[in-house]
Amino acid sequence: MQDSSDRTRFRQRLLAWFDKHQRDLPWRKNRTRYRIWVSEIMLQQTQVVTVIDYFQRFIKRFPTVKSLAAAEESEVLKFWEGLGYYRRARQMHAAAIQIVKQHNGRFPDNFDEVLALPGIGRYSAGAILSIADDQPLPILEGNTVRVYARLMNFQEDVTKSASQKSLWAFADTLVTRKRPGDLNQALMELGSEICNKNTPQCMKCPVASFCLSLQRGDPRQLPNKGTKRVRYEALHQIAIVIQRRKRYAIRLCGPDEHWTGLWDFPRFTAHTGDIADKLKQVTQETKQRTGLSVQLGKPFLNLKHAVTRYRIELDCYHAVSVEGRLRAQQDLRWASLDELQELAMSVTGRKIVRHLMKA
DNA sequence: AAGACGTGGAT
DNA sequence: TATCCAAGTCT
Numbered sequence: 001m002q003d004s005s006d007r008t009r010f011r012q013r014l015l016a017w018f019d020k021h022q023r024d025l026p027w028r029k030n031r032t033r034y035r036i037w038v039s040e041i042m043l044q045q046t047q048v049v050t051v052i053d054y055f056q057r058f059i060k061r062f063p064t065v066k067s068l069a070a071a072e073e074s075e076v077l078k079f080w081e082g083l084g085y086y087r088r089a090r091q092m093h094a095a096a097i098q099i100v101k102q103h104n105g106r107f108p109d110n111f112d113e114v115l116a117l118p119g120i121g122r123y124s125a126g127a128i129l130s131i132a133d134d135q136p137l138p139i140l141e142g143n144t145v146r147v148y149a150r151l152m153n154f155q156e157d158v159t160k161s162a163s164q165k166s167l168w169a170f171a172d173t174l175v176t177r178k179r180p181g182d183l184n185q186a187l188m189e190l191g192s193e194i195c196n197k198n199t200p201q202c203m204k205c206p207v208a209s210f211c212l213s214l215q216r217g218d219p220r221q222l223p224n225k226g227t228k229r230v231r232y233e234a235l236h237q238i239a240i241v242i243q244r245r246k247r248y249a250i251r252l253c254g255p256d257e258h259w260t261g262l263w264d265f266p267r268f269t270a271h272t273g274d275i276a277d278k279l280k281q282v283t284q285e286t287k288q289r290t291g292l293s294v295q296l297g298k299p300f301l302n303l304k305h306a307v308t309r310y311r312i313e314l315d316c317y318h319a320v321s322v323e324g325r326l327r328a329q330q331d332l333r334w335a336s337l338d339e340l341q342e343l344a345m346s347v348t349g350r351k352i353v354r355h356l357m358k359a
Numbered sequence: 360a361a362g363a364c365g366t367g368g369a370t
Numbered sequence: 371t372a373t374c375c376a377a378g379t380c381t
Contacts, residue, residue, distance in 0.1 A: 043377040050367070051377090084365030087379085121379050141377050161360080188377055197375080198370075228361085230373080258364080308364055311372095347366065 001151065001173075001210055010210050011178060017206035018186035021193070023048075026055055031181070033107040033132040034065050040124045040131075041088050048192075054083055066105045069096035077261050077344035086344075090261055091119030109133055122168075131181040138171035139184045140164070143191025149223035150195060153212035157226040195219070230309055236270040239316045240286050241352060242294055247334040248356070249290055249326060250343070258307055259346045263335075266290055270315065282317065291327030294319035301355050303348050316352055 001007055022028075025048065027039035038058060042051045058079050062068040068076065073093050080089035095117040099107060108114050114125040126137035140148075145158050148170050156163045175183060194201045200219045202208050213219045242249040242265075251266055253259040266289050271281045279296055286294050297318030304313050326332045335343065340353045 040377065045364090045376055045378060046366080047368075047376050082366075084367090085378090087364065091379085119379065123378060127377070139377085142375080143377065159361095185377090192377085232372085260364095306366080309362085 001212075006210065007173060007176075010207055011174070011176070011183060013206045014186045014190065015179060015182055018182055018189065022185070022189060026052060026059075028185075031132045033109065033128055035059060036128045036132040037107060037120075037124075038062075038092070040127050041092050041119060042083065044088060044124070045085060046083065050083070054079070064105075065096050065099050065107055068093060069100040069105070073261065074344060078342070081262075081344045081350070082347055086259065086261060088119055094118050095120070109135075111135070111137060127184060130175070130184045134177075134179065134181050136175050136177050136180040138168060138175045139187070140168050140171050141188070143188040143195075144171065146197065146223050147187055147191045147195050150200075150213040150219045151207070151211050153215075153217050154222065155217075155224060158223040159226050159228075233310050235310050235312045237267055237312055237314050238270045238282055238285075239265045239267045239314055239348075239352065240282070240290075240294070240319050241265055241300075241316060241356070242286070242290065242292060242319045242321050244321050244334065247336050248340065249292065249321070250333060250335050250340070250349075251290075252331040252333075253346075254331060259349075261344070262349070263340075263343045263345050264349045265316070265352060267314070286319065289327075290332060292321040292324045294321045300359075301352060303351060305348055314348060316355075 001010060027035055039051065039055055042055055042058075061079060062071060062076070071093070073090060076089050076093045077086060080086055083089075098117060099105060103113070109129065111125055111129060114120055114128060115122065120128075123139055123141045126139045129135040130137045130139065145167060148154065148167050149158055152170060154163070154166070156166075158164070158167065174187070190205070190207070194205050198220070202211070202214055202219060205211070208214055211219065213222050249266065250263045253262050253264055266286065268285050268289065271278055273281070283294060283296055286292065297320065299315045299317050301316040302313065303316065304311070306312065326334065337353070337357060345353065
């Protein structure tokens with residue numbers, strides 16, 4: 001892969017493989033910048049199988065930049081419900097508004113202008129413009145880090161900025177005017193289908209003859225990602241499902257907490273102590289947070305879920321409030337089951353609602 | 360530059 | 371079960 005004739009043969013082999021094996025994915029049908037943008041944002045840290053249905057529904061409802069810009073953020077979030085990393089949806093919506101104002105509703109085709117949009121970094125800008133417009137821009141993400149590191153037999157810790165620089169430089173040597181969009185997609189697809197993390201299929205690899213780690217080392221040992229350990233933290237929380245007649249008290253998550261922009265049942269940290277003590281604490285805390293005096297019921301659901309480095313155990317309590325005003329704040333409201341169906345909630349919030357529907 | 364951000368699948 | 375991590379970006 002040192003000289004350009006090597007790289008030419010590399011591209012030919014890889015593209016031939018891609019022509020034969022590429023998956024039939026909805027965003028490959030009609031490659032406008034807008035559609036590729038949506039797919040790329042959804043695909044950030046998210047597996048292809050998960051994205052497919054979300055993409056179809058999203059594009060059907062928001063077929064153009066303008067339709068997305070015209071929508072309420074709450075509706076955009078509803079279409080994102082369950083996908084995670086909700087900031088992506090809020091930033092994409094903000095970017096759509098920006099595109100209408102600054103670019104007359106046309107998704108820009110200039111790299112720096114695309115990079116300037118919220119939620120789009122170097123990878124996404126390169127991916128969108130190479131895939132949609134065949135602009136010769138390099139990409140570097142999870143799959144290609146692995147592919148490049150193995151091809152180069154690159155031993156350094158790939159999380160270091162110096163390594164990132166080398167990997168971007170390598171990516172840059174790969175991409176040319178020859179079908180850059182397909183090349184980039186082929187590199188990623190090779191990384192996920194053949195050059196995968198645990199069981200690389202080197203026997204099936206169309207570019208094995210170029211792979212230095214296969215010749216001189218062990219592909220499975222690469223990439224070297226350093227030895228940083230995530231410190232998981234166990235959390236015990238309480239969710240209160242406060243009912244009055246047919247409605248439930250919910251609150252909008254704010255900017256400094258998980259699930260910003262989504263609705264959730266009032267939640268707080270569970271206290272330790274004996275049972276009676278705990279229930280008293282829960283009632284007090286509920287009063288403090290919502291302004292409501294509640295008659296606490298039984299815990300009806302226990303959920304375990306993980307959010308980033310937190311492992312959360314959530315005890316859900318029924319509670320009834322017959323009188324009193326919900327604290328006069330924008331982030332609190334009453335909602336019927338029908339209304340809860342329409343609002344964007346986190347997966348745990350949605351599980352609670354599903355449970356209420358069944359009961 | 361290390362850590363936050365969601366969720367579900369794989370090992 | 372615990373841990374990693376998947377088409378990253380932002381702070």
